[in-house]
Amino acid sequence: MERWQNKVAVVTGASAGIGAAIAADLVKNGFVVVALARREERLQENRRKLPENLQSRYHPRRCDVSNEDEVKDTFAWIETNLGGTDVLVNNAGIGAIGVELSASDNTQVIRNVVETNIMGVVYCVREAFNSMKKRNFDGHIVIINSVAGHYVPIVPFGSVNIYPASKFAVTAMVETYRQEFANAGTKVKVTSVSPGGVLTEIMPNMEAYRDAGNPLLDAEDISNGVLYVLSTPPHVQVHELTIRPIGEK
Ligand code: NDP
Numbered sequence: 001m002e003r004w005q006n007k008v009a010v011v012t013g014a015s016a017g018i019g020a021a022i023a024a025d026l027v028k029n030g031f032v033v034v035a036l037a038r039r040e041e042r043l044q045e046n047r048r049k050l051p052e053n054l055q056s057r058y059h060p061r062r063c064d065v066s067n068e069d070e071v072k073d074t075f076a077w078i079e080t081n082l083g084g085t086d087v088l089v090n091n092a093g094i095g096a097i098g099v100e101l102s103a104s105d106n107t108q109v110i111r112n113v114v115e116t117n118i119m120g121v122v123y124c125v126r127e128a129f130n131s132m133k134k135r136n137f138d139g140h141i142v143i144i145n146s147v148a149g150h151y152v153p154i155v156p157f158g159s160v161n162i163y164p165a166s167k168f169a170v171t172a173m174v175e176t177y178r179q180e181f182a183n184a185g186t187k188v189k190v191t192s193v194s195p196g197g198v199l200t201e202i203m204p205n206m207e208a209y210r211d212a213g214n215p216l217l218d219a220e221d222i223s224n225g226v227l228y229v230l231s232t233p234p235h236v237q238v239h240e241l242t243i244r245p246i247g248e249k
Contacts, residue, residue, distance in 0.1 A: 008078065008087070009032070010085050010124075012036045014037050014060075015035075020046050023046065027057050034082070036061055036063040038064050065092045065121075071123040075124075088128035093117045094112060097203055110161070113166050129181070133186070143170055146163075146170075149167030149192070150168075157205075174240075190237070193226060193241045196245055198216060198217045215248050
């Protein structure tokens with residue numbers, strides 16, 4: 001789309017699943033994309049899968065979103081080399097299925113989820129918003145949340161542990177950001193996109209789960225939702241978009 005030509009979008013967790021689909025679709029729609037993840041070789045692989053004429057618009061970079069210094073360095077690189085951030089899609093996230101929240105050996109699992117799903121958002125949104133401030137307070141921050149950010153799902157494969165709590169935090173943070181951005185007199189939008197089940201690598205055996213007749217979305221279904229929220233006119237802010245497969249229980 002013409003309006004997105006050369007706008008800079010940062011996508012976290014772009015090496016796999018939903019983030020990989022979003023990064024590819026944003027490039028195909030005119031964005032210059034900075035694709036972040038810990039596995040740089042997977043990002044390079046995703047770049048090679050793009051049509052050759054679009055590959056130069058895709059910038060793969062290693063960044064662990066739970067590491068504040070790495071996030072700062074990454075956004076500073078974007079500022080210097082690409083002029084700043086127009087769109088942030090904060091997608092990186094991990095699950096914690098299997099271990100029980102009440103288990104005594106659970107501290108490290110909880111820490112990892114909190115540091116990725118909550119602190120990762122804090123670090124990335126802060127840097128993106130600072131960049132948007134410098135550019136006349138324009139921009140859009142999309143945060144991939146979950147239906148588990150709105151209720152605690154009962155899953156057939158054991159406890160969901162701290163995961164819903166981390167996404168409930170995201171739900172509250174999106175509203176807090178909305179208020180702060182509005183109070184600061186900005187035009188920066190913030191949107192929560194909450195998927196139901198999506199076939200990705202977030203849990204083992206997801207293909208078998210779908211083969212057993214459980215409905216799951218494809219990563220592209222979420223990417224289409226992100227393109228929709230980004231395409232709304234300047235005065236419209238989609239606050240929450242929930243996308244679920246038909247028949248999900
Ligand atoms: P995947 O496991 O397929 O992909 C997760 C991505 O996040 C990978 O690219 C991974 O890259 C990246 N990531 C994880 N930790 C970090 C980190 N510390 N720093 C940088 N990148 C990181 O999962 P999904 O695509 O399913 O998940 C994407 C988002 O969607 C998550 O926020 C998840 O909570 C949400 N979601 C998913 C649902 C589903 O059913 N699949 C349902 C609802 C929400 P790398 O390992 O290379 O760093």
